[in-house]
Amino acid sequence: MNSLHEIAVHLQNCRSVLVTAHIMPDGDAIGSTLGLGLALQKLGLTVTMFSVDSVPARYHFLQGVEQIVIGALPAASFDCVLVLDCGDHFRLRPIWDNIKDNFIINIDHHPTNPLFGHLNYVDHQASATGELVFGLLDELGCELDHAIAEALYVAISTDTGSFKFESTTAQTHAIAGKLVSAGVNPGSITPVLFDLRTxxxxxxxxxxxxxxxxxxxxxxxxxxxxxxxxxxxxxxxxxxxxxxxxxxxxxxxxxxxxxxxxxxxxxxxxxxxxxxxxxxxxxxxxxxxxxxxxxxxxxxxxxxxxxxxxxxxxxxxxx
Ligand SMILES: [Mn+2]
Missing domain, CATH: 3.10.310.30 (Diaminopimelate Epimerase; Chain A, domain 1)
Incomplete structure (x- = not known):
């Protein structure tokens, strides 16, 4: 297993990256992809954010979500592929054969993760992959803006069932606090995420x-x-x-x-x-x-x- 520091150092030497997460994306998959993708863009990298399946409508309010490419993988070459929130590579089945020869960075919080990347950071104590992305942005010295903070807040709040699952720790709340300080408004986001139904x-x-x-x-x-x-x-x-x-x-x-x-x-x-x-x-x-x-x-x-x-x-x- 590697450290977030090692991953940050590796990313500093990359120019073009693909950021993706598991099929049938949930809030953590979308929020982590977007939070990390937007942050790497800010740091000057060429970023392709990608999802095999479409973004559920309740996450459409997120700034930058329209940049996530859906369905067919763009025919570009990447210095590395960041795979987020994937308990195993089968959760990327439709595109795995097309990306597996790239340098893979696996960041996840599922205890069943078999460390399928070239660099792996898997912390099953983390409530959400969004927490780990937050840690990585800290290592990269990336300042949070509203769009990044909101994406990571969505990742963490959805994977903790609005901070009520046992996985919620002091660290989870500390990170959420920093995201609120960066401009997230829980009172307006939470009903959209948890109460509104079609x-x-x-x-x-x-x-x-x-x-x-x-x-x-x-x-x-x-x-x-x-x-x-x-x-x-x-x-x-x-x-x-x-x-x-x-x-x-x-x-x-x-x-x-x-x-x-x-x-x-x-x-x-x-x-x-x-x-x-x-x-x-x-x-x-x-x-x-x-x-x-x-x-x-x-x-x-x-x-x-x-x-x-x-x-x-x-x-x-x-x-
Ligand atoms: Mn997750």
Whole structure:
């Protein structure tokens, strides 16, 4: 493992960089990409910010977000590729073959990260990759402006569920404090990030709640959505953000699950837990994540996937 200082020194010798994060980006992926990308631009580098999948609408207010190139990787050469918030290189699957021969810098906070970069900085104590980007900007001597601060604030506040997850530390709040000092207004951003819902998100939430089932004496709560449910609700993947928490937050539940049948025949599974290490369970199915929030995809029918995953979760329940 390397230090942020080593990464900063390396970047000072780069001229053209690609900054990217995982597929189906969340607030940490977008905020970290944008925060670091804008900062490196300020330091005079030629920066391409890239995301395989589109930026969820709730992050469109961020300044500079329109600079993030979506979908097809530009045919340019880069001195290095900064990969942010990717628990493993599979989370960059659609472009990995095109970037893997570049010099890769891997900055992440997932405990399952196998250190796939040439330089790696993985700190699973950090609440968000945004915290690590903040540390890197400090090493680079980059002054925060409003756009950078807002991007990093979005990264950190979304990955901590608005500073309420256990991953939130004194350091998290100290960094957030500095971002507020740099001009971020939590009172105007937080409702946009956490409260505002599209009609489609409410329709798919209703559908998800109708599918609620319990197993293991009420210790596991599952939600299941078919592709048909998604289409009828006109819901996009981003409309499912946080829906799994309705299962997790039921009294007596140890593990909340959401099963989402996808058009390609796979079933995506989201895990949330209070005590159980769900990253271990997700990893056993080729996925990954954090101890209390993880995910994986299986190539079985919805019913079969539910049986397989529920059996695995039952094994891990506290006695
Ligand atoms: Mn993250």
């Amino acid at each position: 009609p489609a998100a409410i329709f798919i939430l209703r559908q998800a709640l109708c599918s609620l089932t319990f197993s293991a004496d009420g210790k596991i709560a599952s939600l299941a959505l078919t592709e048909d449910d998604m289409q009828k609700s006109h819901a996009k993947d981003e409309d499912l953000d946080g829906v799994v928490n309705y299962a997790k937050n039921i009294q007596g539940v140890e593990v909340g699950l959401i099963f989402r049948e996808k058009a390609d025949g796979t079933v995506k599974v989201g895990f949330r837990s209070h005590r159980v290490d769900v990253s271990k369970i997700a990893s056993s199915f080729g996925g990954g994540g954090h101890v209390r929030a993880a995910g994986c995809s299986l190539s079985h029918s919805l019913q079969e996937t539910m049986q397989i995953v529920l059996a695995a979760v039952r094994q891990e329940l506290p006695v």
